[in-house]
Amino acid sequence: VQLVESGGGVVQPGRSLRLSCTASGFTFRSYGMHWVRQAPGKGLEWVPCISSSSSYINHVDSVKGRFTISRDNSKDTLYLQINNLRAEDTAVYYCAKDLTFRYSFMDVWGKGTTVTVSS
Amino acid sequence: EFVLTQSPATLSLSPGERATLSCRASQTVSFYLAWYQQKPGQAPRLLIYDASNRATGIPDRFSGSGSGTDFTLTISSLEPEDFAVYYCQQRNNWLITFGQGTRLEIK
Numbered sequence: 001v002q003l004v005e006s007g008g009g010v011v012q013p014g015r016s017l018r019l020s021c022t023a024s025g026f027t028f029r030s031y032g033m034h035w036v037r038q039a040p041g042k043g044l045e046w047v048p049c050i051s052s053s054s055s056y057i058n059h060v061d062s063v064k065g066r067f068t069i070s071r072d073n074s075k076d077t078l079y080l081q082i083n084n085l086r087a088e089d090t091a092v093y094y095c096a097k098d099l100t101f102r103y104s105f106m107d108v109w110g111k112g113t114t115v116t117v118s119s
Numbered sequence: 120e121f122v123l124t125q126s127p128a129t130l131s132l133s134p135g136e137r138a139t140l141s142c143r144a145s146q147t148v149s150f151y152l153a154w155y156q157q158k159p160g161q162a163p164r165l166l167i168y169d170a171s172n173r174a175t176g177i178p179d180r181f182s183g184s185g186s187g188t189d190f191t192l193t194i195s196s197l198e199p200e201d202f203a204v205y206y207c208q209q210r211n212n213w214l215i216t217f218g219q220g221t222r223l224e225i226k
Binding site: 034036043044045046049056058060094099103104105106107109110111112 | 151153155157161162163164165168169174175206208210213214215216217218219220
């Protein structure tokens with residue numbers, strides 16, 4: 001069971017980025033998925049979640065309108081589109097598998113991809 | 120705004136001692152609470168879910184209790200590898216919140 005994130009990097013403020021998370025070792029289409037970020041030296045912040053069939057999606061209020069979670073079950077891949085990047089978006093972004101098809105708790109985590117917003 | 124408050128912020132103990140970590144919710148979460156362990160440079164690891172269920176592969180020295188607004192993670196006898204940061208997490212109305220973390224350090 002593995003999750004591998006990609007797509008991070010150094011990005012200028014105001015630009016966009018799409019993160020990807022490729023799953024293996026489990027039936028991806030059966031589980032809800034999440035993105036969680038961690039700013040340098042800070043705690044964990046849940047960002048969005050998406051149910052197994054994409055029927056239910058929610059984002060933390062602070063990123064609504066800029067962040068969009070999506071998934072492609074045919075490719076076993078989760079995405080996070082981030083628009084209008086801000087300095088405060090600098091963080092390690094983890095994707096995580098939910099215990100259920102909806103949203104609850106996260107039992108498998110990727111190693112994370114680092115996003116640095118800087119001019 | 121839904122808030123999870125963890126205490127203490129830092130806990131200094133020795134190997135072999137018992138650790139008790141607290142998580143208090145600003146509103147009731149029933150039993151929908153989890154605990155995670157995070158070591159430096161690593162992703163978090165799920166320890167406990169639904170307040171008291173151990174995740175797969177978690178040693179039985181880790182236990183969780185509580186319901187409503189007050190929850191506890193207990194480590195019965197600390198091993199050297201248990202020194203890390205611990206987070207609680209709740210889920211409610213399609214929103215997820217983490218506590219600010221408790222750092223468990225070697226005394």
